[in-house]
Amino acid sequence: MPTDDTNDVFDATPDTADATDTVTDLQDQAAQAVSDGDYATAADYQAQAETAAGAAGDTGDLTGPDSGDLETAAADQQTAATDQAQEATDAASGNYAAATDDASAASAAAAGADATGGGLTNDGSADTEQLDESWANWDQETADQDATTADSYAAAGDTDDATLYGDAATGEDQTAAGLGDEGTYDTAGADPVPDDTAVPDEAPVDDTAPAVDDSAPSDDDTSAAS
Secondary structure: OOOHHHHHHHHHHHHHHHHHHHHHHHHHHHHHHHHOOOHHHHHHHHHHHHHHHHHHOOOOOOOOOOHHHHHHHHHHHHHHHHHHHHHHHHHHOOOHHHHHHHHHHHHHHHHHHHHHHOOOOOOOHHHHHHHHHHHHHHHHHHHHHHHHHHHHHHHOOOHHHHHHHHHHHHHHHHHHHHHHHHOOOOOOOOOOOOOOOOOOOOOOOOOOOOOOOOOOOOOOOOOOOO
16 A cells, blocks of 8 residues: 555645646736736736745746836836826916926836836837927917017007017917827827927027117108108
C-alpha cells in the first residue's frame, strides 16, 4: 500500500498545477484589462494573481507591471479624466488660458498612466484640446485688445476706425468661442485646428490710445488743396 507521504506528494501535484493555472488566468485577465484601457480592473486582477502566487510559494510566474504600478496608472488615468472635465468647464466660462493648462495637465497624466501601466490608452485627444484652447486664448486676447482699441478710437471721435476694430474684435471673439468649444473633451478633433500647429504665444498687447489730432482746421489751411 502507498504510504501517507506518497499520498501527500500525489495530492500536492494537482494543487500546485491548479495554483499555477489560477495565477496565469488572473494575469491573462489583468493583461486584457490593460489592453482594454482599464487600469483599475487590471490592478485588481494582478493583485489577486500576486496573492495566489504568494500562497503557492512561487512568484516566478508573475509578469508585467505589478499591482502597485497598475494602481498608480489607474490614478493617473482618473486624474486625466478629471483634468479634461475641468478643461470643459473652464472653456465654457471663457477662461481659455485655464482650459489650456487643464488640457496640458491631462496630457501629462494620460502619458504617465501608459508609461506606468504599459498600455496604449492615450489617444492624443488632450494634446488636440490643448492646441485648440491655446488658439482660443490667443484669439480672445486679440479680441480684447482690439475692443480696447475700438473704445479708444470711439472716445476720440474716430468712428471709422472704431467700427473697424470693433468688427475685428467681434470676429475674433467668435473664433475664440468656436475653438474653445471645439477643444472641449467631448468634441476635440471634430474639426481641423489652424494650419499652424505651434502653440501660440500670448497675443501682443498694445494698450496705447490712438493718436488724436484735435486741432481745428483754419480757414486758410491749404494743405489739403490739390
